[in-house]
Amino acid sequence: MELTGLELKDFRNYEDLSLSFDKGTNIFYGGNAQGKTNILEAIFLGCTSRSHRSVKDKELIRFGAPEGHVKLLLKKNGIDYRIDLHIKKNRSKGIAVNGAALRKMSDLFGIARVIFFSPEDLSLIKNGPAERRRFLDTELCQIDRIYTHDLISYNRVIDQKNKLLKKICEKGKKTEEEAAVLSIYNEQLCKYGASIIEARDRFIRDLSVIVKEKHKELTDGAEDLSMTYEPDVKAKDLEKEILLSAEREERMGAAMTGPHRDDICFKVNGVDLRHFGSQGQQRTGALSLKLSEIALVENATGEKPVLLLDDVLSELDRKRQDMLLSSLTGVQVFITSTGIDDLIERRFRMDRIFFVDKRKVTDSVS
Numbered sequence: 001m002e003l004t005g006l007e008l009k010d011f012r013n014y015e016d017l018s019l020s021f022d023k024g025t026n027i028f029y030g031g032n033a034q035g036k037t038n039i040l041e042a043i044f045l046g047c048t049s050r051s052h053r054s055v056k057d058k059e060l061i062r063f064g065a066p067e068g069h070v071k072l073l074l075k076k077n078g079i080d081y082r083i084d085l086h087i088k089k090n091r092s093k094g095i096a097v098n099g100a101a102l103r104k105m106s107d108l109f110g111i112a113r114v115i116f117f118s119p120e121d122l123s124l125i126k127n128g129p130a131e132r133r134r135f136l137d138t139e140l141c142q143i144d145r146i147y148t149h150d151l152i153s154y155n156r157v158i159d160q161k162n163k164l165l166k167k168i169c170e171k172g173k174k175t176e177e178e179a180a181v182l183s184i185y186n187e188q189l190c191k192y193g194a195s196i197i198e199a200r201d202r203f204i205r206d207l208s209v210i211v212k213e214k215h216k217e218l219t220d221g222a223e224d225l226s227m228t229y230e231p232d233v234k235a236k237d238l239e240k241e242i243l244l245s246a247e248r249e250e251r252m253g254a255a256m257t258g259p260h261r262d263d264i265c266f267k268v269n270g271v272d273l274r275h276f277g278s279q280g281q282q283r284t285g286a287l288s289l290k291l292s293e294i295a296l297v298e299n300a301t302g303e304k305p306v307l308l309l310d311d312v313l314s315e316l317d318r319k320r321q322d323m324l325l326s327s328l329t330g331v332q333v334f335i336t337s338t339g340i341d342d343l344i345e346r347r348f349r350m351d352r353i354f355f356v357d358k359r360k361v362t363d364s365v366s
């Protein structure tokens with residue numbers, strides 16, 4: 001797959017922008033707040049229908065404009081695709097592929113695969129479990145259509161159950177009808193939850209093998225990184241455990257048991273990296289993880305994903321920069337950076353260079 005172009009109308013700080021891309025390395029450089037990240041965000045949006053930052057659709061529309069448009073052009077197996085997103089203020093956005101409107105966002109699944117890498121990702125091991133679950137979900141949703149469906153359903157039921165539990169908690173008792181609704185929710189949570197737990201278990205097993213190798217490479221063999229799934233409950237025990245926590249849940253007014261409380265454990269040479277790792281070790285672990293995703297997506301789908309690196313290079317020391325840059329061969333990559341002198345000095349291959357300044361993007365010859 002190769003992204004060939006992008007057109008923006010009233011998207012973030014761009015009024016009207018049209019770009020064509022190289023199939024290798026595309027660099028966007030320029031000062032702060034000029035619109036570099038906004039371009040990567042638009043690419044990610046075109047591939048996944050979501051922004052990489054958790055934002056409301058209407059925030060994506062240029063201030064003062066009534067609506068926004070993103071058009072992403074790509075080529076895959078010799079076929080040209082055009083993905084059109086129409087972002088509206090008070091309604092959900094519309095998506096069309098080659099002119100045919102999609103009924104569900106999830107129908108976009110599988111056309112374009114993309115990995116977004118931002119400086120925050122380097123804190124994945126240092127941060128709390130919610131970040132690690134978000135990582136799991138983002139990755140799994142790209143390679144597993146059933147997971148996407150189960151996750152959306154699970155989250156919907158958890159929201160409904162939490163609302164009901166809160167009400168019961170405030171009243172201090174529940175009606176027969178509420179008890180019946182709770183047990184329907186629990187039945188659904190068991191069904192979707194078990195399938196989520198099993199998918200996460202398989203995914204982490206597969207990824208952990210690749211991560212171990214990558215991390216060994218990044219640390220010249222000094223560190224053995226293990227990555228294991230820490231499910232809140234095992235799939236086979238989910239039903240039993242949800243029932244066991246029923247009383248506590250009603251007392252606390254929230255759903256306390258299930259995969260919405262999962263975590264991933266990282267250990268280096270047997271020591272828990274989340275709690276005892278140095279900052280450098282945690283960041284290297286996170287880098288190994290991100291680099292492993294490329295291989296994982298390729299193994300799972302037979303396609304290399306597109307890589308979006310937002311300001312990541314400046315966050316890494318030289319050795320880790322080299323490791324990252326050298327693992328990019330054969331991958332289409334989009335890099336943002338405030339400067340390119342360093343990359344030029346190191347003769348890093350840059351196929352297309354864009355200078356981003358005051359909402360204008362100049363395509364310069366590399």
Ligand SMILES: Nc1ncnc2c1ncn2[C@@H]1O[C@H](COP(=O)(O)OP(=O)(O)OP(=O)(O)O)[C@@H](O)[C@H]1O
Nearest residue numbers: 012013032033034035036037038059060061062063
């Ligand atoms: N909906 C919007 N309408 C208009 N402008 C917006 C909108 N959303 C964000 N912006 C503007 O876009 C600019 C930021 O763009 P972006 O995050 O892409 O910058 P950047 O070039 O990546 O900067 P940095 O190097 O600091 O990361 C900000 O000045 C912000 O005010």
Ligand SMILES: [Mg+2]
Nearest residue numbers: 036037038311
């Ligand atoms: Mg930025």
